[in-house]
Amino acid sequence: MRLIIVAGGQEFAVEVGDREPVLEIKKRIEQFLGCPVSGQTLSICGWELVDGLDLEDYPIVTAGTKIDLTVKPPPVAFNHRGKIQITVKFSCRHLNIEVDKTETVRSLKEKIHIMDGTPIKRLSLFHSGVELEDDFRNLSEYGISEFSEVVVFLKTMNRLRDEPPARKLSIVVQTSSSLLNAASIPVEIKDCGTVNDLRQMLLDGKILPQDDYLFIHKQRIMRDNCSLRWHGVENGDSLYVFKGTVSSSEY
Known part of the structure; x- marks a missing residue:
């Protein structure tokens, strides 16, 4: 066609x-x-x-x-050496930021605070599913390079030991038209559960037939080993499930 x-x-x-x-x-x-x-x-x-x-x-x-x-436009030619462009992603918005390869995690948090206004103490940053825990390590030590994506999770103000208590989420798993005729499946799961946990729950309950599946939240493929909290899933959100697998390079 x-x-x-x-x-x-x-x-x-x-x-x-x-x-x-x-x-x-x-x-x-x-x-x-x-x-x-x-x-x-x-x-x-x-x-x-x-x-x-x-x-x-x-x-x-x-x-x-x-x-x-x-x-997406190519990086500007006048970018002096040592500078890289990265994307900082919140749940509903993103920032394009230029940083130095030798900058620390703390320096990146300060830039996000200046550009977005979010308090530094609420910022928890992740890259490729790994939290940037040490404020004084360089970004390059966490594998951050040109066009890398850094995901922001906002800590609650009463967060205990930098980890909020688990919350039970009521979400809807929506299938494609070729899978269960576009069914809407209500699911309850804790936000600390991973995508793998959700997949296994649906398979164990025989809600989905045995097969390989990928899940999508807000138009982005979800990472198997990362929690729903990490993906920014909120109560009432819809996740879309399709048959298939995705290699790590396609995330």
């Missing part, structure tokens, strides 16, 4: 198969426009198409559908 890619006020058509992976579409766009796959975001009505999924996972995509293309 033919899809219409909309970028910068211009449109062009691409021919794709019904089961075309989203990542393959991005590769075609790279060949056509020259913009790197890593810098592309494809979306429909604000809903991001995730690299680890196929078009058949998005029933909204049909012949003639217009897909918005957003391209």
